[in-house]
Amino acid sequence: MTLSRNSFRQSGTGVALLLAAACGRTPAPSVPAPAKPAVPVFYAPRLVPQPTSLATAGDAPFVISETTVLEADGADAMPVARLFAARIRPATGYPLVPGTPAVATNSIRFQLRADRTDLGEEGYELVVRPDSVRIVARSAAGLFHGAQTLRQLLPPEIESDIRIGRPWGIPSLTIRDIPRFAWRGAMLDVARHFFTVNEVKQYIDILAMYKMNVLHLHLADDQGWRIEIRSRPLLAEKGSVTEVAGRPGGGGYFTQQDYADLVRYAQERFITVVPEIDMPGHFNAALIGYPELACSRRAPGPYTGIDVGWSTVCVDSAPSYALIDDVVREMAELTPGQYLHMGGDEVETLTPEQYASFVQRVQEIVARHGKKMVGWEEITAAQLQPGTIAQLWRADSLRHPLGPGVRMLLSPAKKAYIDQKYDPTTELGLRWAGYVDVRDSYDWDPATYLHDVGEDRIAGVEAPIWTETLRNITAVEYLAIPRLPAIAEVGWSAQGTRTWDDFRVRLAAQAARWRMLGINYYRSSQVPW
Numbered sequence: 001m002t003l004s005r006n007s008f009r010q011s012g013t014g015v016a017l018l019l020a021a022a023c024g025r026t027p028a029p030s031v032p033a034p035a036k037p038a039v040p041v042f043y044a045p046r047l048v049p050q051p052t053s054l055a056t057a058g059d060a061p062f063v064i065s066e067t068t069v070l071e072a073d074g075a076d077a078m079p080v081a082r083l084f085a086a087r088i089r090p091a092t093g094y095p096l097v098p099g100t101p102a103v104a105t106n107s108i109r110f111q112l113r114a115d116r117t118d119l120g121e122e123g124y125e126l127v128v129r130p131d132s133v134r135i136v137a138r139s140a141a142g143l144f145h146g147a148q149t150l151r152q153l154l155p156p157e158i159e160s161d162i163r164i165g166r167p168w169g170i171p172s173l174t175i176r177d178i179p180r181f182a183w184r185g186a187m188l189d190v191a192r193h194f195f196t197v198n199e200v201k202q203y204i205d206i207l208a209m210y211k212m213n214v215l216h217l218h219l220a221d222d223q224g225w226r227i228e229i230r231s232r233p234l235l236a237e238k239g240s241v242t243e244v245a246g247r248p249g250g251g252g253y254f255t256q257q258d259y260a261d262l263v264r265y266a267q268e269r270f271i272t273v274v275p276e277i278d279m280p281g282h283f284n285a286a287l288i289g290y291p292e293l294a295c296s297r298r299a300p301g302p303y304t305g306i307d308v309g310w311s312t313v314c315v316d317s318a319p320s321y322a323l324i325d326d327v328v329r330e331m332a333e334l335t336p337g338q339y340l341h342m343g344g345d346e347v348e349t350l351t352p353e354q355y356a357s358f359v360q361r362v363q364e365i366v367a368r369h370g371k372k373m374v375g376w377e378e379i380t381a382a383q384l385q386p387g388t389i390a391q392l393w394r395a396d397s398l399r400h401p402l403g404p405g406v407r408m409l410l411s412p413a414k415k416a417y418i419d420q421k422y423d424p425t426t427e428l429g430l431r432w433a434g435y436v437d438v439r440d441s442y443d444w445d446p447a448t449y450l451h452d453v454g455e456d457r458i459a460g461v462e463a464p465i466w467t468e469t470l471r472n473i474t475a476v477e478y479l480a481i482p483r484l485p486a487i488a489e490v491g492w493s494a495q496g497t498r499t500w501d502d503f504r505v506r507l508a509a510q511a512a513r514w515r516m517l518g519i520n521y522y523r524s525s526q527v528p529w
């Protein structure tokens with residue numbers, strides 16, 4: 001250890017005490033040492049999402065060193081400690097091999113405590129003192145969220161993939177942090193444009209940084225069917241060959257192995273995958289290989305435009321339900337989470353009676369395969385079972401009262417649609433919901449958004465990104481960042497702990513991390529970068 005921990009104090013402005021390069025030497029008074037750039041040992045916390053409570057201790061920071069030990073207390077704590085070590089090993093260049101608890105000082109301990117029911121399913125407590133760091137949680141998910149906080153307490157260069165010679169200080173403090181909503185999601189549309197497994201993993205990494213815990217994958221739409229269904233091979237074979245604008249070589253689909261790989265990668269980061277197969281509309285791609293599901297019995301061609309509402313599966317015919325049963329069965333088998341999303345949006349070709357009876361039949365199929373159904377807000381027109389979730393996207397009020405046990409997931413387009421343009425100059429994105437700048441995404445309260453739906457009926461919040469204009473993950477990031485972290489905080493932080501004026505400053509501090517990670521972002525003029 002080259003640094004004395006006690007020689008640094010946190011400054012009032014946020015950037016901590018600077019380490020003078022000449023530290024330890026006393027230059028002769030007549031010949032001042034040349035001014036070398038100073039390096040902050042640690043920074044005052046600027047966290048996103050804002051934790052429930054944070055108290056700085058006023059002590060010296062904890063400084064990670066060559067000999068710092070990582071300790072996993074409890075079998076399920078080890079994978080979390082390993083992921084954290086893997087994240088900070090490249091930048092520090094330190095070994096940081098996780099082991100079981102052994103030492104009392106110079107250690108970072110991940111501790112599972114079943115009796116800490118006060119921390120809830122996903123909460124954690126983080127205590128940083130000059131000689132140790134402790135994360136305590138009741139679940140591995142809580143430890144993981146605590147590790148994300150610890151990451152943000154380190155200097156931004158911690159995100160580097162190459163070794164950086166600088167002190168790695170963490171301010172002394174105590175954080176207690178429990179999420180507001182259990183469902184904090186992001187939806188990625190891989191149907192309008194296809195994204196590779198690696199691109200989706202990059203998106204998962206961003207969700208994890210901001211403590212989001214649901215990845216909703218929009219796997220099928222008019223322009224493409226993106227998941228292998230073994231009992232119905234033509235869905236992917238014929239339905240995946242193109243995408244919006246139909247670039248040569250565009251399109252593609254996930255094999256079941258790819259999907260399983262994504263589910264596992266997300267699971268390791270405590271993110272549940274919710275797959276969506278949109279029906280009865282948005283169904284053109286499926287009909288290419290299975291024309292008997294169209295009322296016309298004629299196979300349509302691949303579609304590369306961006307209109308909505310025109311396609312449908314034939315809802316009054318048995319073969320349709322046989323195929324839906326096969327798809328639901330395989331998706332249920334592949335998906336450990338309890339929810340399957342069945343779409344249900346923007347149907348313009350059916351009578352209200354046909355639509356409601358279709359939704360109810362699909363809901364029964366989902367239940368028969370042991371899952372609960374999620375659908376877009378239109379499904380509230382049908383009789384929904386307790387446990388079903390309706391995802392709000394365009395309504396400002398409910399047209400149908402919610403049945404018993406039915407809850408809403410909030411993705412109001414004017415707030416949470418991160419595929420909308422920021423302002424008139426934004427090249428990417430759509431604009432049907434109006435311009436959505438960062439403050440629009442941030443400044444709202446889910447509990448009061450709908451007059452007739454209070455907090456107890458709200459499952460959580462989700463930020464969908466539709467990809468009509470987005471060809472690759474760099475373009476997705478440009479629209480997602482910084483609105484995704486804004487929605488993440490809306491979902492995680494108690495309403496009384498967060499304000500826009502404070503958020504914009506904390507958000508600005510994230511940019512150095514995004515640059516280190518190579519994450520693209522929009523430099524909104526609302527944020528003091």
Ligand code: TNX
Pocket residue numbers: 308345346376393417419430466467468
């Ligand atoms: C509406 S939101 C849709 C999608 C489009 C999106 C574009 C919803 C349930 N349906 O089909 O991609 O707008 O913003």
